[in-house]
Amino acid sequence: MKFTRTLTLAATAALALGANAANAQYSDGTIKIGVLTDMSSLYTDLSGAGSVLAARLAVEDFGAAAKNMKVEIINADHQNKADVGSAVARQWYDVDKVDVIVDTPNSGVALAVNNVTKEKNKVFLVSGAAASDLTGPQCSPNTVHWTYDTWALANGTGTAIVKTGGDSWFFLTADYAFGHALERDTEAVVAKNGGKTLGKVRHPLNNADFSSFLLQAQASKAKIIGLANAGGDTTNTIKQAAEFGIVRGGQSLAGLLVFLTDVHGLGLQTAQGLIMTEAWYWDQNDNNRAFAKRFSTANRGIHPTMVHAGVYSAVTHYLKALEATKNDTDGAKVVAQMKATPTDDNLFGKGTIRQDGRKIHDMYLFEVKKPSESKAPWDYYKQRAVIPAAQAFRPLGEGNCPLVKG
Amino acid sequence: MADLLAALGINAFALYAQLTVGLVNGSFYAMLSLGLAVIFGLLNIINFTHGAQYMMGAFGAFFLLQYAGLSYWWALILSPLAVGASGIVVERLMLKHLYKLDHLYGLLLTFGLALIIEGLLRNEFGSSGQPYRIPAELTGPLDLGFMVLPFYRGWVLVVSLIVCLGTWYIIERTKLGAYLRAATENPTLVQAFGINVPRMITLTYGFGVALAGFAGVLAAPIYQVAPQMGANLIIVVFAVVVIGGMGSIMGSILTGFGLGIVEGLTKYFYPEASNTVIFVIMALVLLVKPAGLFGRTT
Numbered sequence: 221m222k223f224t225r226t227l228t229l230a231a232t233a234a235l236a237l238g239a240n241a242a243n244a245q246y247s248d249g250t251i252k253i254g255v256l257t258d259m260s261s262l263y264t265d266l267s268g269a270g271s272v273l274a275a276r277l278a279v280e281d282f283g284a285a286a287k288n289m290k291v292e293i294i295n296a297d298h299q300n301k302a303d304v305g306s307a308v309a310r311q312w313y314d315v316d317k318v319d320v321i322v323d324t325p326n327s328g329v330a331l332a333v334n335n336v337t338k339e340k341n342k343v344f345l346v347s348g349a350a351a352s353d354l355t356g357p358q359c360s361p362n363t364v365h366w367t368y369d370t371w372a373l374a375n376g377t378g379t380a381i382v383k384t385g386g387d388s389w390f391f392l393t394a395d396y397a398f399g400h401a402l403e404r405d406t407e408a409v410v411a412k413n414g415g416k417t418l419g420k421v422r423h424p425l426n427n428a429d430f431s432s433f434l435l436q437a438q439a440s441k442a443k444i445i446g447l448a449n450a451g452g453d454t455t456n457t458i459k460q461a462a463e464f465g466i467v468r469g470g471q472s473l474a475g476l477l478v479f480l481t482d483v484h485g486l487g488l489q490t491a492q493g494l495i496m497t498e499a500w501y502w503d504q505n506d507n508n509r510a511f512a513k514r515f516s517t518a519n520r521g522i523h524p525t526m527v528h529a530g531v532y533s534a535v536t537h538y539l540k541a542l543e544a545t546k547n548d549t550d551g552a553k554v555v556a557q558m559k560a561t562p563t564d565d566n567l568f569g570k571g572t573i574r575q576d577g578r579k580i581h582d583m584y585l586f587e588v589k590k591p592s593e594s595k596a597p598w599d600y601y602k603q604r605a606v607i608p609a610a611q612a613f614r615p616l617g618e619g620n621c622p623l624v625k626g
Numbered sequence: 627m628a629d630l631l632a633a634l635g636i637n638a639f640a641l642y643a644q645l646t647v648g649l650v651n652g653s654f655y656a657m658l659s660l661g662l663a664v665i666f667g668l669l670n671i672i673n674f675t676h677g678a679q680y681m682m683g684a685f686g687a688f689f690l691l692q693y694a695g696l697s698y699w700w701a702l703i704l705s706p707l708a709v710g711a712s713g714i715v716v717e718r719l720m721l722k723h724l725y726k727l728d729h730l731y732g733l734l735l736t737f738g739l740a741l742i743i744e745g746l747l748r749n750e751f752g753s754s755g756q757p758y759r760i761p762a763e764l765t766g767p768l769d770l771g772f773m774v775l776p777f778y779r780g781w782v783l784v785v786s787l788i789v790c791l792g793t794w795y796i797i798e799r800t801k802l803g804a805y806l807r808a809a810t811e812n813p814t815l816v817q818a819f820g821i822n823v824p825r826m827i828t829l830t831y832g833f834g835v836a837l838a839g840f841a842g843v844l845a846a847p848i849y850q851v852a853p854q855m856g857a858n859l860i861i862v863v864f865a866v867v868v869i870g871g872m873g874s875i876m877g878s879i880l881t882g883f884g885l886g887i888v889e890g891l892t893k894y895f896y897p898e899a900s901n902t903v904i905f906v907i908m909a910l911v912l913l914v915k916p917a918g919l920f921g922r923t924t
Contacts, residue, residue: 264753424901431647432893485754
């Protein structure tokens with residue numbers, strides 16, 4: 221019988237590990253925040269448990285308990301699968317009385333949850349996902365896209381690179397909604413600034429070996445290889461590009477979406493000199509540094525990314541809106557309230573939310589430091605430019621969002 | 627040949643280059659599927675922990691460098707030994723109880739173990755991965771005429787060929803291998819000849835697992851050393867084993883390299899399909915030859 225016992229033990233343990241999705245509890249009369257994120261795969265470090273922590277810190281700082289607001293936070297792993305994500309969202313809204321879903325890296329999943337949220341008239345606060353379609357053709361009265369989007373990334377990094385002479389591009393694109401959106405938005409920016417796109421190749425999400433794709437990029441002779449991918453895909457591409465001597469051969473890499481945790485994973489030796497657009501960096505001011513200190517002590521030393529900061533900021537503003545309306549049942553009304561009030565919090569400062577659901581704030585162009593310039597662990601970025609809020613995001617009229625009337 | 631390709635609008639050099647990098651990827655498939663084949667052949671266990679053990683090999687190299695300051699070359703020896711030893715512990719404590727049961731039990735146990743190992747490491751190290759640099763002796767370009775291959779990839783190809791063929795030779799051509807094969811057919815009879823079959827089985831599992839660890843060390847400088855690196859690979863490797871034929875040594879080696887090449891070509895001609903092509907081939911092979919290309923129907 222010993223083996224059955226051992227087996228049962230092992231199987232139970234394995235099940236417990238795979239069963240993140242079952243954290244939910246039935247509740248009513250409470251404000252229930254569901255953090256739907258990647259808990260086990262390539263986007264875990266840049267969002268994942270850190271996003272849950274950021275939401276918790278936001279609730280603490282808001283002083284929800286003192287204001288007699290009972291807030292509960294639950295989380296689930298969407299496994300980067302749109303079907304899993306929308307199934308969890310339905311279960312949360314229908315059974316578990318979740319009022320708002322936050323974070324949700326992976327644009328494919330986010331677009332699915334965007335639809336479910338609209339159908340159920342709840343609230344969706346996007347920090348992790350990037351596709352600018354969320355405030356474009358797919359925009360919804362129930363969704364706010366908080367931290368960044370593909371248009372802002374393309375606009376920041378793309379413009380900066382074309383203006384410094386990088387006028388011919390080859391795209392290495394993750395083959396799903398996010399990659400396509402980022403590639404499309406960047407291509408438009410390149411063309412607008414007088415550059416041209418020589419070619420592109422689309423790789424599967426969560427790919428390990430990029431050598432085939434890098435050889436194609438090399439053969440294109442483009443000056444810039446634009447990486448329209450994220451997380452583990454980006455780090456593996458950059459690492460293997462170094463191995464294949466891409467930069468030594470005179471081509472440059474443009475990481476269109478690079479997070480702090482990616483730079484940490486790569487090490488400065490490999491990542492130095494990369495230029496990227498971000499909404500937030502922990503070492504920009506005292507507020508951010510204080511947050512990073514609290515966050516990293518509770519998160520195994522990992523410092524917050526802009527996605528984590530965005531979750532904090534979005535949850536804060538959401539709670540403010542609820543404090544004003546005292547009603548969390550009508551999601552569209554809550555979002556309307558959020559749009560009507562200017563945003564103001566510790567991390568993102570003052571800002572606004574547009575009619576199409578786009579949160580507006582400054583974006584920043586950063587460059588990764590050389591190993592010799594970095595003075596402490598996680599001291600990775602130097603700021604190259606501020607992209608003022610008015611120019612950082614796609615003009616309201618150009619997104620084809622049905623909510624925006626002529 | 628080059629003229630013919632040019633007539634078809636294909637750059638011959640680009641094609642050769644894709645074939646070469648495909649071959650390098652194939653060497654990982656071959657090494658991993660070889661270990662699986664050896665384990666399945668003798669233990670009748672479908673070792674789903676294989677991907678995790680490959681990942682442990684890579685992490686082993688990272689730990690040795692980070693905490694003991696031991697270079698890649700030490701890792702190449704020590705890390706597989708450590709992973710193999712951990713495999714022996716698993717076999718002694720858990721797997722040995724499952725040999726007489728349905729395959730499904732072994733599969734469940736090893737799959738559960740893989741989830742536990744990956745979960746623990748992810749909790750500790752996150753998913754972004756740890757950097758591991760290519761050893762200085764193996765950096766630099768290797769000019770093949772039609773392409774510039776990073777020296778390290780060439781090294782991986784050569785080493786894995788040696789390891790694969792060495793394993794094949796031991797199992798198919800030596801006395802030790804003959805015992806192993808005999809024990810696969812009829813363990814009771816082999817035991818009657820005075821050979822310690824349980825110990826042989828334990829060591830075989832240890833060896834198969836060490837092979838995965840070895841592949842992990844080879845992979846560490848190419849990929850990010852991340853907890854999920856094995857999980858992503860293992861599904862493909864299982865497809866390779868199924869295509870090659872469960873338990874066939876040479877079959878798994880040839881299929882490993884062959885499918886690496888097929889995948890490389892797909893990445894060139896139709897990159898969107900590159901993560902499905904192997905499964906399409908698997909389905910086709912199963913339709914035509916259910917025992918796999920090199921498998922025996924018994």
